[in-house]
Amino acid sequence: MSEAFIHLDSVKKVYRTRGQDFLAISEATFDVEQGELVSLVGPSGCGKTTLLKILAGLHGFDGGEVRIGSQSQPFNPARDIGMVFQQPLLLKWRRIIDNVMLPTEILGLPQDASRKRAYELLDLVGLKGHEDKYPYELSGGMQQRASIARALVHDPKLVLMDEPFGALDALTREKMNLELLHIWAEAKKTIIFVTHGITEAVFLGTRVVVLTSGPAKMADNFEVGIPMPRTLDVRNTEKFGEYTRRIYRLLGME
Amino acid sequence: MSGSNTQLQRYALAVLSHLILVAAWHFFVVYGEIPKIVMPSPYDTLHALLVPNYRWLENIAATSIEIFGGFLLAAVFGILIALLFSWFRWLEMFAMPLLVSLNMIPKVALGPLMIVWFKYGIWPNTLMAFAISFFPIVLTTARGLREVEPDLLDLVRTLRGSRWQLFVKIQLPGALPYIFSGMKVAAILAVAGAIVGEFLGSERGLGYLMLQVQVTLDTAAMFMAVILITLIGGLLYGIVLGLERFFVVKDARIQ
Numbered sequence A: 001m002s003e004a005f006i007h008l009d010s011v012k013k014v015y016r017t018r019g020q021d022f023l024a025i026s027e028a029t030f031d032v033e034q035g036e037l038v039s040l041v042g043p044s045g046c047g048k049t050t051l052l053k054i055l056a057g058l059h060g061f062d063g064g065e066v067r068i069g070s071q072s073q074p075f076n077p078a079r080d081i082g083m084v085f086q087q088p089l090l091l092k093w094r095r096i097i098d099n100v101m102l103p104t105e106i107l108g109l110p111q112d113a114s115r116k117r118a119y120e121l122l123d124l125v126g127l128k129g130h131e132d133k134y135p136y137e138l139s140g141g142m143q144q145r146a147s148i149a150r151a152l153v154h155d156p157k158l159v160l161m162d163e164p165f166g167a168l169d170a171l172t173r174e175k176m177n178l179e180l181l182h183i184w185a186e187a188k189k190t191i192i193f194v195t196h197g198i199t200e201a202v203f204l205g206t207r208v209v210v211l212t213s214g215p216a217k218m219a220d221n222f223e224v225g226i227p228m229p230r231t232l233d234v235r236n237t238e239k240f241g242e243y244t245r246r247i248y249r250l251l252g253m254e
Numbered sequence B: 001m002s003g004s005n006t007q008l009q010r011y012a013l014a015v016l017s018h019l020i021l022v023a024a025w026h027f028f029v030v031y032g033e034i035p036k037i038v039m040p041s042p043y044d045t046l047h048a049l050l051v052p053n054y055r056w057l058e059n060i061a062a063t064s065i066e067i068f069g070g071f072l073l074a075a076v077f078g079i080l081i082a083l084l085f086s087w088f089r090w091l092e093m094f095a096m097p098l099l100v101s102l103n104m105i106p107k108v109a110l111g112p113l114m115i116v117w118f119k120y121g122i123w124p125n126t127l128m129a130f131a132i133s134f135f136p137i138v139l140t141t142a143r144g145l146r147e148v149e150p151d152l153l154d155l156v157r158t159l160r161g162s163r164w165q166l167f168v169k170i171q172l173p174g175a176l177p178y179i180f181s182g183m184k185v186a187a188i189l190a191v192a193g194a195i196v197g198e199f200l201g202s203e204r205g206l207g208y209l210m211l212q213v214q215v216t217l218d219t220a221a222m223f224m225a226v227i228l229i230t231l232i233g234g235l236l237y238g239i240v241l242g243l244e245r246f247f248v249v250k251d252a253r254i255q
């Protein structure tokens, strides 16, 4: 049996503030295979961002085991992580293309080849023709697409997304969902996608990990048996409804 | 096309409002039969330039040097100190409270002291302009350097970016709008500082000239001096504004 790409075992995280301990994650255990798009869903404050930051190597943890990569699937934490946040966080003074280039500059990658790749990625996320604009000339959804291109430009193996569509209106959000599936299929990355949206979690995920709060516990972890590529119609199927009901039940919202 | 048209319209309207002010001034003085000593007409004011005794050019040069010199010193040292603060946190904690206290001193009260220390001349007035415009630049620059989105910091950290990269690529360009907003305030303060310095004691400059002609009741010359001071200040402000347009993307500018 080969090892999983990402392996979390009983991960525990305690925040210490002003002498008080706060247990943010009590036990997170799940595996992610390469190429999966895993939705991480749970109520606000349950520790989703914390878990992403642990995976990104930004936070330490207080128990358990976190492993990314294996002998057969090498992983370089400095090079192989792309991040997308709730806000696009583009640099206002840079043109879109130069914003996308930022990670390659920091990593010191060859600039000519990177620029070519940045143009291709902007095409992939539907921003062809907007490369030389400044962020303020783009809508919120377009800015978020640019930030997805930025997360992919250094060709990372793992992309961590923290509620990337949370600040968008419902219509744009649906559109971005479809596009993310397209990008995921094209770019062939492992994506961990944090969301509040139960429908969104099921629609996007090849697998869904459900966290419950107080403190965060792994409540469920199931594969979504709906084949890709998906269209918005799948949300009306009986199977889809079963999955969402399953999550609602776990979050005590039934 | 329509863009440059509206641009033109804006300039035209701005010029128009200034012309209207001058015209109103003219008619007020002429038809109100205001004595020249109280308020000279625009024509009389301009006429004051012809009095060779007033050595306009020399005085303009002196005041300009004080204003521009003081401002430049404030910009260079202000930005430098704010940079040091952002690189060395302990330095900020050590020196910032001191700067805040020092800034509480009314700079005008230092005038007589500066004269004792530096004698009459351009130096004390330049220092006055510097002292009064320095602090806003430190404050805004320090704030701009501090204001980095935490998530952006995380982004750089996941890529194992160096502190220098963070500074050059994110911190400094992000602080530019703040630096310029500080410099705009400082430009106006520098003018006030230089003139106050000249009032307190000087043997050159437009402020000095104003005190001289006050004695002879040449109000027209005083008016002219005020206009010239305003023009020098306007020039400095315009230069700062121009640099801001050049260096800071429209959306990032702080109004």
Ligand SMILES: Nc1ncnc2c1ncn2[C@@H]1O[C@H](COP(=O)(O)OP(=O)(O)OP(=O)(O)O)[C@@H](O)[C@H]1O
Binding pocket: A015, A016, A017, A022, A024, A042, A043, A044, A045, A046, A047, A048, A049, A050, A051, A196
């Ligand atoms: N740096 C920190 N210090 C102390 N406590 C923290 C810190 N960061 C997060 N927490 C706490 O840990 C818990 C989990 O936070 P986290 O941000 O991971 O939640 P989340 O699931 O991402 O929430 P949301 O969906 O609202 O973004 C919260 O109760 C929060 O108050």
Ligand SMILES: [Mg+2]
Binding pocket: A048, A049, A050, A162
């Ligand atoms: Mg969060």
